[in-house]
Amino acid sequence: MSKGRLETFSDAVIAIAITIMVLELRVPDGADWAALRPVVPVLLTYALSFAFLGTYWNNHHHMLHATDRINGKILWANLHLLFWLSLVPFITRWVGESHFAPLPIAVYGGVGLLAAVAYTMLTMAIVALQGPNSRLAVAVGKEAKGKLSAGLYAVAIPLAFVSQWIALGLYVFVALMWLIPDRRIESNL
Amino acid sequence: MSKGRLETFSDAVIAIAITIMVLELRVPDGADWAALRPVVPVLLTYALSFAFLGTYWNNHHHMLHATDRINGKILWANLHLLFWLSLVPFITRWVGESHFAPLPIAVYGGVGLLAAVAYTMLTMAIVALQGPNSRLAVAVGKEAKGKLSAGLYAVAIPLAFVSQWIALGLYVFVALMWLIPDRRIESNL
Amino acid sequence: MSKGRLETFSDAVIAIAITIMVLELRVPDGADWAALRPVVPVLLTYALSFAFLGTYWNNHHHMLHATDRINGKILWANLHLLFWLSLVPFITRWVGESHFAPLPIAVYGGVGLLAAVAYTMLTMAIVALQGPNSRLAVAVGKEAKGKLSAGLYAVAIPLAFVSQWIALGLYVFVALMWLIPDRRIESNL
Amino acid sequence: MSKGRLETFSDAVIAIAITIMVLELRVPDGADWAALRPVVPVLLTYALSFAFLGTYWNNHHHMLHATDRINGKILWANLHLLFWLSLVPFITRWVGESHFAPLPIAVYGGVGLLAAVAYTMLTMAIVALQGPNSRLAVAVGKEAKGKLSAGLYAVAIPLAFVSQWIALGLYVFVALMWLIPDRRIESNL
Numbered sequence: 216m217s218k219g220r221l222e223t224f225s226d227a228v229i230a231i232a233i234t235i236m237v238l239e240l241r242v243p244d245g246a247d248w249a250a251l252r253p254v255v256p257v258l259l260t261y262a263l264s265f266a267f268l269g270t271y272w273n274n275h276h277h278m279l280h281a282t283d284r285i286n287g288k289i290l291w292a293n294l295h296l297l298f299w300l301s302l303v304p305f306i307t308r309w310v311g312e313s314h315f316a317p318l319p320i321a322v323y324g325g326v327g328l329l330a331a332v333a334y335t336m337l338t339m340a341i342v343a344l345q346g347p348n349s350r351l352a353v354a355v356g357k358e359a360k361g362k363l364s365a366g367l368y369a370v371a372i373p374l375a376f377v378s379q380w381i382a383l384g385l386y387v388f389v390a391l392m393w394l395i396p397d398r399r400i401e402s403n404l
Numbered sequence: 405m406s407k408g409r410l411e412t413f414s415d416a417v418i419a420i421a422i423t424i425m426v427l428e429l430r431v432p433d434g435a436d437w438a439a440l441r442p443v444v445p446v447l448l449t450y451a452l453s454f455a456f457l458g459t460y461w462n463n464h465h466h467m468l469h470a471t472d473r474i475n476g477k478i479l480w481a482n483l484h485l486l487f488w489l490s491l492v493p494f495i496t497r498w499v500g501e502s503h504f505a506p507l508p509i510a511v512y513g514g515v516g517l518l519a520a521v522a523y524t525m526l527t528m529a530i531v532a533l534q535g536p537n538s539r540l541a542v543a544v545g546k547e548a549k550g551k552l553s554a555g556l557y558a559v560a561i562p563l564a565f566v567s568q569w570i571a572l573g574l575y576v577f578v579a580l581m582w583l584i585p586d587r588r589i590e591s592n593l
Numbered sequence: 594m595s596k597g598r599l600e601t602f603s604d605a606v607i608a609i610a611i612t613i614m615v616l617e618l619r620v621p622d623g624a625d626w627a628a629l630r631p632v633v634p635v636l637l638t639y640a641l642s643f644a645f646l647g648t649y650w651n652n653h654h655h656m657l658h659a660t661d662r663i664n665g666k667i668l669w670a671n672l673h674l675l676f677w678l679s680l681v682p683f684i685t686r687w688v689g690e691s692h693f694a695p696l697p698i699a700v701y702g703g704v705g706l707l708a709a710v711a712y713t714m715l716t717m718a719i720v721a722l723q724g725p726n727s728r729l730a731v732a733v734g735k736e737a738k739g740k741l742s743a744g745l746y747a748v749a750i751p752l753a754f755v756s757q758w759i760a761l762g763l764y765v766f767v768a769l770m771w772l773i774p775d776r777r778i779e780s781n782l
Numbered sequence: 783m784s785k786g787r788l789e790t791f792s793d794a795v796i797a798i799a800i801t802i803m804v805l806e807l808r809v810p811d812g813a814d815w816a817a818l819r820p821v822v823p824v825l826l827t828y829a830l831s832f833a834f835l836g837t838y839w840n841n842h843h844h845m846l847h848a849t850d851r852i853n854g855k856i857l858w859a860n861l862h863l864l865f866w867l868s869l870v871p872f873i874t875r876w877v878g879e880s881h882f883a884p885l886p887i888a889v890y891g892g893v894g895l896l897a898a899v900a901y902t903m904l905t906m907a908i909v910a911l912q913g914p915n916s917r918l919a920v921a922v923g924k925e926a927k928g929k930l931s932a933g934l935y936a937v938a939i940p941l942a943f944v945s946q947w948i949a950l951g952l953y954v955f956v957a958l959m960w961l962i963p964d965r966r967i968e969s970n971l
Contacts, residue, residue, distance in 0.1 A: 220411055220465050222787055227419035227605075230794035235427055237868050238802055242876045246883030262865070269861040276787050276857070290465070291583065294458040298451070301426050309431045316435030394858065409600055409654050416608035416794075424616055479654070480772065483647040487640070490615050498620045505624030598789055598843050605797035613805055668843070669961065672836040676829070679804050687809045694813030 218285050221293060225275060228297045232304055233268045236261055239308040257311035263390055264307040270393040271300060271330065281351040282341050292340040296333040302326050320382050321375035324368045327386065331365035364389045407474050410482060414464060417486045421493055422457045425450055428497040446500035452579055453496040459582040460489060460519065470540040471530050481529040485522040491515050509571045510564035513557045516575065520554035553578045596663050599671060603653060606675045610682055611646045614639055617686040635689035641768055642685040648771040649678060649708065659729040660719050670718040674711040680704050698760045699753035702746045705764065709743035742767045785852050788860060792842060795864045799871055800835045803828055806875040824878035830957055831874040837960040838867060838897065848918040849908050856911065859904040866897040887949050888942035891935045894953065898932035931956045 240257060243250035275296075306326050309319045338351075338361075345351050367385050375382035429446060432439035464485075495515050498508040527540075527550075534540050556574050564571035618635060621628035653674075684704050687697040723729050745763050753760035807824060810817035842863075873893050876886040912918050934952050942949035 217469070220415060220468075223412060223790060224415045224419055224461060224465075226787060226791045227416050227794050228423050230791055231420055231423040231798055232426075233864075234795050234798040234868050235424065235802065237799075237872045238427065238805065240872045242872070242879050246876075246880035246885050248885065251885065251889075265861075265865050265868070269858075269865075272791060273854075273857055273861070276791075280784070280787075287462075290462055291458075294454075294462070297422075298454050298458075301423050301454070305426050305429045305431070309435075312431050313435035318435050318437065318440065322440075406658070409604060409658075412601060413604045413608055413650060413654075416605050417612050420609055420612040421615075424613065427616065476651075479651055480647075483643075483651070486611075487643055487647075490612050490643070494615045494618045494620070498624075501620050502624035507624050507626065507629065511629075595847070598793060598846075601790060602793045602797055602839060602843075605794050606801050609798055609801040610804075613802065616805065665840075668840055669836075672832075672840070675800075676832055676836075679801050679832070683804050683807045683809070687813075690809050691813035696813050696815065696818065700818075 218279055218282060221285055221290065222279055225279075225293060225297060226272070229268055229272045229275070229300060232301050233265055233272075236264055236304045236307055239304060239311070256315065260307055260311050263386060264303050266390040266394060267327070267386075268300060268303055270390065271296075271334070273393075274334070278338065278341065278351065281349075282345065283349075284344065285341075286344055289337065289340045289344065292333070292337040296330065296337050299326055299330040299333050303330075315379050315383065317375045317379045317382075320379040321372045323386065324372040324375060324382060327389075328365060328368040328372065331361065331368060335361065335365070360392065364392070407468055407471060410474055410479065411468055414468075414482060414486060415461070418457055418461045418464070418489060421490050422454060422461075425453055425493045425496055428493060428500070445504065449496055449500050452575060453492050455579040455583060456516070456575075457489060457492055459579065460485075460523070462582075463523070467527065467530065467540065470538075471534065473533065474530075475533055478526070478529045478533065481522070481526040485519065485526050488515055488519040488522050492519075504568050504572065506564045506568045506571075509568040510561045512575065513561040513564060513571060516578075517554060517557040517561065520550065520557060524550065524554070549581065553581070596657055596660060599663055599668065600657055603657075603671060603675060604650070607646055607650045607653070607678060610679050611643055611650075614642055614682045614685055617682060617689070634693065638685055638689050641764060642681050644768040644772060645705070645764075646678060646681055648768065649674075649712070651771075652712070656716065656719065656729065659727075660723065661727075662722065663719075664722055667715065667718045667722065670711070670715040674708065674715050677704055677708040677711050681708075693757050693761065695753045695757045695760075698757040699750045701764065702750040702753060702760060705767075706743060706746040706750065709739065709746060713739065713743070738770065742770070785846055785849060788852055788857065789843075789846055792846075792860060792864060793839070796835055796839045796842070796867060799868050800832060800839075803831055803871045803874055806871060806878070823882065827874055827878050830953060831870050833957040833961060834894070834953075835867060835870055837957065838863075838901070840960075841901070845905065845908065845918065848916075849912065850916075851911065852908075853911055856904065856907045859900070859907040863897065863900040863904050866893055866900050869893050870897075882946050882950065884942045884946045884949075887946040888939045890953065891939040891942060891949060894956075895932060895935040895939065898928065898935060902928065902932070927959065931959070 240261060241254070243254050303326060306319065306323050310323055313319045342349070342351060367389050371382040371385040374385070429450060430443070432443050492515060495508065495512050499512055502508045531538070531540060556578050560571040560574040563574070618639060619632070621632050681704060684697065684701050688701055691697045720727070720729060745767050749760040749763040752763070807828060808821070810821050870893060873886065873890050877890055880886045909916070909918060934956050938949040938952040941952070
């Protein structure tokens, strides 16, 4: 089965999720600097989620590039990942509208963690089809960044109730960690 | 006529329908657990519709994969299917906002039934062009799952006025039935 | 210059326009039959606009299929067409919310007329590049349906102020006229 | 690494941004000419932003067409550009809702300037990979229109506080300047 449509569909869902977040941005209630001020933290949350989804698109791009063929199991694992990614605009809006309250920040981490789990399941489904000696299996075998991200999200969830700023700081750290181009798979190809 | 653009357009419509549903999700009116509680059934409806549209994308992917060429009739049959699928975000929102009232649940089943009819018409248009001995005709000839789904939707519509939970249970059952990877066409290819 | 991205971009814009219209659909203010009743005319307007945009996608698909290459002028003519098509969700919403008042119905015809003009300009730009003896030039030379549609829209605009139902009837007639598969270009290929 | 998915994803994001702007358009509060009047400036802002995003898509199309391969740095530079473009619907809505107040007009210029900077960074990343003697490097070497646009945006930002109409006039001028088909790269190919 060809991977073309899987890529097209995933690209469309991620592109829509990344773009409709801007629909959630409340227009300032006025046209002066004072009205712009409460929008700034919301814009920063938007930028964080943009980086989050952009990273997933980027990694998805790399992984599928190293994949030869797909099967039904991979289609469903991919839909599962897209489900969690599609919730990002919702949780981003809640974080923004609640002015960074602890619970939304914790749920944000939960969505991040479940997306990471779904991504790992997708990777495993692809590696299972490609075989343990494939380029991809070798490339992801050394993968530490993915596990570290999932671990940081898991740690951030309870920490959000201690201080939401620590949790938010961890999300920003994970985002920045990924903004460095991924040489792992690239260098293996 | 090539099938490439038909796939791209269908992917885009389904991807948009699946993703804008999240725009319908009302952000909780607060940032505590009590505020999150009324959102849970709405989230579950969203997950059900996500599985519903994901299943259609998945089956559409398989069917078009087994198709060599298309004609004008297939283009229109495909648009007809997309019309019913595009109503899913609307009916999902109504089900959620009405707190699972009987009529919206029944209309949900109606949209599901009409989408199933449209899908069958699309299948027939494709088989008519491909010929009765094509791989696809052989594969769908044994198809029981599609007919069972349509039948369960038809039964669920009146049952929604007896108990909406029975109708909803049937929709969940149909969704789960499809979440098992479709070996029918795959094994014939 | 290849036509692949032009098709992808046009597909995406039309797919988004066709799908976001459903976001405009107001959920009924209740869960009984009485609440569903005012939604019915809005749903019918949605179906009309769905057929309108679906027809443009269909014809665009046929025309580009008969096109070998594109240039900068065609890119801009295509964007011009997409501009008018992107206004369809807006005008559909206005028609629905105004309960079929004459002015919105007239503006609906105006958007339809300008989209038809833009489509003709795109056809001319493509024929200019393809040459007068190309398959496409021969195919569109006999084109009467396009001119008839534009003429009916032009007539419907002033008629909307006499009776909006006559104007609306003309739009439905144009939509049905196109729902017959387009054998013109197909038979020439 | 192939450029196909980069193009698909960029097309999708720009297509969504260009189309969801129409969702921001407030439907007139009535169905007569008086109700239509306040919508006219908002429609013109929409047309301006449509031309703005259409120009970026057009130039992006030309530039990627002249590109052979991509790397991780280009993926991120592209996401950076898409981030600023995704803010266009938000700022367009603010300009419209504030009835052309100075601050939103200035922020509009700021988004335009940052998008121009991001586009230049993307061009540089592509030229760095393609080499100084590539077709693209030669083509963009003479580029004056891009620098002029960025300069006009930079000038318009402070001018918006003197007179928003001067700033708006500069944006319209930049848009018209680009509506002339781009013969630069085309003629070099």
